[in-house]
Structures are given as C-alpha cells and as structure tokens.
Amino acid sequence: MxxxxxxxxxxxxxxxxxxxDKSISHRAALLGGMAEGETRITNFLAGDDCLSTLACLAKLGVTWERRGSEVWLQGKGTANWREPEDVLDVGNSGTTARLFLGALAASPLAATLTGDASIRQRPMRRVTDPLKRMGAAIIGRRNGDFVPLTIRGGGLKGYAHRTEVASAQVKSALLLAGLGADGVTSVEEPQVSRDHTERMLRAFGVPVTMEGRMVQVRGGSRLRGQTVAVxxxxxxxxxxxxxxxxxxxxxxxxxxxxxxxxxxxxxxxxxxxxxxxxxxxxxxxxxxxxxxxxxxxxxxxxxxxxxxxxxxxxxxxxxxxxxxxxxxxxxxxxxxxxxxxxxxxxxxxxxxxxxxxxxxxxxxxxxxxxxxxxxxxxxxxxxxxxxxxxxxxxxxxxxxxxxxxxxxxxxxxxxxxxxxxxxxxxxxx
Structure with missing residues (x-):
C-alpha cells in the first residue's frame, strides 16, 4: 500500500x-492475563500492537480467544505463568515491551523480549534501571538499555521512584512489578501522565493510592478477572x-x-x-x-x-x-x-x-x-x-x-x- x-x-x-483505545486495550489484555479468572474485553483494538500483547500472553500460557470485537482471556495469575519456550516478540509496540518488563519482573520465571528494528532502537533503561533496583535480574544490549532483553523476576522489594519525565509506560511497568514486590512501590512524576493503569488496577480489585503526582501499590494484591468496555x-x-x-x-x-x-x-x-x-x-x-x-x-x-x-x-x-x-x-x-x-x-x-x-x-x-x-x-x-x-x-x-x-x-x-x-x-x- x-x-x-x-x-x-x-x-x-x-x-x-x-x-x-490502544492504551486501554493493551492494559485490559495484560491485566486479564495477570488476573485469576475470566476477563472479557469489548471493543478491543485488533491493531498490530495490541495483537502483539495477546501473542506474548499466549507464550506465557494464558489462553484467550477473539470473538468478533471481543477478547476473552482465562487468567491463572502471574505465579502460574509458564516460562516461554521462545522469545516474546513485541513487534513495534513500546507499550508491550515496557509493561511486560514490569509484569515479568513480578513473576518468578525467565523470558527474553525482542521486537522489530524500530523497537530495537528505543531506550528501555528508564524501566530496566528501577526494576533492577527492585531486585529483577535483567541483561541485554548496552547494559540493559535496548532489546533484546532477558529478565528473571521474583524476589522484588518495594521501591519509591521519581521519574524525570512523565511517562505512563514507565509508571505502569513499575506498578505492575510492585504487585509482586515485598512492601510498597510508589512512582512520582513531574507532571501527571495518563492514568489508565491505575484506574484499571482498581477495577481488577487492587487498592491504589494516589496523592497529587504520586501513585502507589502494595505487593501481594490479587487481580480478579473483569469485564472491560474499551x-x-x-x-x-x-x-x-x-x-x-x-x-x-x-x-x-x-x-x-x-x-x-x-x-x-x-x-x-x-x-x-x-x-x-x-x-x-x-x-x-x-x-x-x-x-x-x-x-x-x-x-x-x-x-x-x-x-x-x-x-x-x-x-x-x-x-x-x-x-x-x-x-x-x-x-x-x-x-x-x-x-x-x-x-x-x-x-x-x-x-x-x-x-x-x-x-x-x-x-x-x-x-x-x-x-x-x-x-x-x-x-x-x-x-x-x-x-x-x-x-x-x-x-x-x-x-x-x-x-x-x-x-x-x-x-x-x-x-x-x-x-x-x-x-x-x-x-x-
């Protein structure tokens, strides 16, 4: 074309x-895959990026199916994700890459993320550095700044992070990692970025505290499958x-x-x-x-x-x-x-x-x-x-x-x- x-x-x-909405479709699919029980997503965006998120979930053992404009997922919780036998290919999706880094950090398995030529030039250190400080083991190109990246999660400690640039992807990754950490994880931004993750976490049953430009979660919260209307x-x-x-x-x-x-x-x-x-x-x-x-x-x-x-x-x-x-x-x-x-x-x-x-x-x-x-x-x-x-x-x-x-x-x-x-x-x- x-x-x-x-x-x-x-x-x-x-x-x-x-x-x-692309941002909400990504998050609904990922949280549905992290949750326990069935999640139904209506008006899901079946664009290339969001399909990359679903493909990565399938490699982690999450079962899902598309029914017209709806997606149905059967989650078992991140503790029951299956270690993937192949790399997780995020395609051209920076959202998939960064949010999965956070979710994988909370799960006790090893996985490698890669993507297309564009993604391989997009920096990841704003996510990988704080995840390392939380306890995740991450190795990759240029000291973990670019995919391909290999991550082994589990054993995380809560962490208070201040971002230099407002970024919903960085914030979301750290909050998702915080769900599997011991203690409280907080993210403070210079300006408020989009808050779809915070809203959706609450809908999936996770207590989220917001004070000004700071948001925090406590580790150990369990997500329950939901219906999400995008x-x-x-x-x-x-x-x-x-x-x-x-x-x-x-x-x-x-x-x-x-x-x-x-x-x-x-x-x-x-x-x-x-x-x-x-x-x-x-x-x-x-x-x-x-x-x-x-x-x-x-x-x-x-x-x-x-x-x-x-x-x-x-x-x-x-x-x-x-x-x-x-x-x-x-x-x-x-x-x-x-x-x-x-x-x-x-x-x-x-x-x-x-x-x-x-x-x-x-x-x-x-x-x-x-x-x-x-x-x-x-x-x-x-x-x-x-x-x-x-x-x-x-x-x-x-x-x-x-x-x-x-x-x-x-x-x-x-x-x-x-x-x-x-x-x-x-x-x-």
Missing amino acids: SGVMVKPASAVEGTVTVPG PADISSAAFFLVLGSLAGRGEIVLPEVGINPTRTGILDVLRRMGADIEVLAKREPAGEGRATLRVRPADLHGTEIAGEIIPRLIDEVPILAVAASLAEGETVIRDAAELRVKETDRIQTVADGLRGLGADVEELPDGLRIRGKKRLPGGRAKSYGDHRLAMSWAVAGLLSQEGVAVEGMEAAAVSFPDFLAVLDQIVKR
Whole structure:
C-alpha cells in the first residue's frame, strides 16, 4: 500500500466510529492475563500492537480467544505463568515491551523480549534501571538499555521512584512489578501522565493510592478477572477532529470517544485555537469517561503548547502540527523532547514531512515552531513505519491544494486498520 495518493477534499460529512483505545486495550489484555479468572474485553483494538500483547500472553500460557470485537482471556495469575519456550516478540509496540518488563519482573520465571528494528532502537533503561533496583535480574544490549532483553523476576522489594519525565509506560511497568514486590512501590512524576493503569488496577480489585503526582501499590494484591468496555480512542479521533475543523464544509460526529482527563489535551488545545467542538452525552462506565464529539469547520489560530499539557497530548502532536501549519499565526510546541524516542524521532520526521508539503516549520530541541498558511501545496511524505505520521499525512493530503502521496500508509494498521476506508465514507470531492 506504499505510495497511496490522498487527494484534496471539498467537504466532510458523517459519523465515524473510531477503533477502541490502544492504551486501554493493551492494559485490559495484560491485566486479564495477570488476573485469576475470566476477563472479557469489548471493543478491543485488533491493531498490530495490541495483537502483539495477546501473542506474548499466549507464550506465557494464558489462553484467550477473539470473538468478533471481543477478547476473552482465562487468567491463572502471574505465579502460574509458564516460562516461554521462545522469545516474546513485541513487534513495534513500546507499550508491550515496557509493561511486560514490569509484569515479568513480578513473576518468578525467565523470558527474553525482542521486537522489530524500530523497537530495537528505543531506550528501555528508564524501566530496566528501577526494576533492577527492585531486585529483577535483567541483561541485554548496552547494559540493559535496548532489546533484546532477558529478565528473571521474583524476589522484588518495594521501591519509591521519581521519574524525570512523565511517562505512563514507565509508571505502569513499575506498578505492575510492585504487585509482586515485598512492601510498597510508589512512582512520582513531574507532571501527571495518563492514568489508565491505575484506574484499571482498581477495577481488577487492587487498592491504589494516589496523592497529587504520586501513585502507589502494595505487593501481594490479587487481580480478579473483569469485564472491560474499551472506549473509542481519542488519539484516533484526533485526526477527524483536525480534519473536521479545517475542512471547507460539513460536520463529523464521533461517538463513544474516551475522555479520560489525562488524555483530553487535544480538545483543550484545539478549542484554544478556535475549534468548534461539542462534547455530548457524557457517561463514565467502569471508571473511563466517554462522550460523543461533534466538530464543525472553524478558523484556527496559532497557540503555545507546552508544560503540563504535553503528557495529555503527546501522541497527538503530529496531527496538531498539521493543524498548526494551516492555522493563522504562529504555533510553538515545547517540552516535548519525549517525541524523539517514539516510533520515530517525531520532532524531526514531522518537521521534515511538513516542510516537504510546503509548510513553514522550524525544528526545536524539544518541539516545533510552525507559522501557518491558508493552504499547503502538497507533495510526498514518508511515514517511516509510524502509524501516527501516516494518518497525519493523509489528513494533510485532504486539506492540501494538490494532494499528498503517503509512503508507508500501511503503518496505520497499528492503531486504525480501516483508516483509509473510513475517510472514503465521509469525504466529498
């Protein structure tokens, strides 16, 4: 599917049901595999990353099956996980790698984690170093900073950890390890990162204490299988929020989108830029809020995106950069150095991609400076295997003068397998 040409749209109109939340799907599957008893997950995201999580669980002896958009797991507890006979391949999923490191640290077995070429370049030391201090034995490339990594868990001691950068993956890994540790494990962050793990641990019967930017668990807690209803992913909805805001005519309705407050930075920033977004029919089943979002065209203007809001929209920066390139005035994104160690160096690849489409972009050490234009000419842009870049360039193509040829559009399958088909249903030319 490389080299897909996305032509300009004159209007967008329709209701879009985006896939289940990727972060929540990962955690529901992993906690279901760690729990005792049956776990049922509805609206599970069957994208490449989440399927990697299920595949790793199967190698640990967890039985599961997919029934349409549902996943059913039969957990026996981490103490009864089977030592895998082969390596655990996380594919392109950093979430799978880091969360499994924490879960495996709590289990008395040995396992080796690896992944694709991109994952093998993504640093793991922020997880492996504190796990070693808790008592896990971990060896791997460059003193345990890169996969392949071999871990032998068990015998952990509770640990108080302060992170230098807010990271839900690091926090989650240490909390999962803490479940198998002797004593209390706590994680304190400089800003609050997404809290899906904390919410879901409570749903699975684990007491979780939260005080400001600190969260803690006590070792020995047992997880009980649950039913988890996964909301639509706001990170996937973000592409349609930007498209609907900048399209010439029409409106887009997005039902059942997750509105966890640690994830709604995209709504706050787009509204600050002048977007016309309504939040309707709010409800909160099983601890995760959701709502219908309705977006209509608006005149957007530049803004500053920095500080505590960055962890609440870190995955949405590529599509926000597209919005900024078409907004009046200047947008500055700072405090986002974390983007340099995602699926790609998202600061560099976003800057290069937008410049190739005719945008006025300056790369900063920790972000971007973008001076908006009324319309981008278009051209060619590479995804570099990054799903969020692929979808961002497709939206840019719809909003451009001449269209965009997206190289590597197949990367969208990581989080939104039917992305192009959904676009075709709502785009008017």
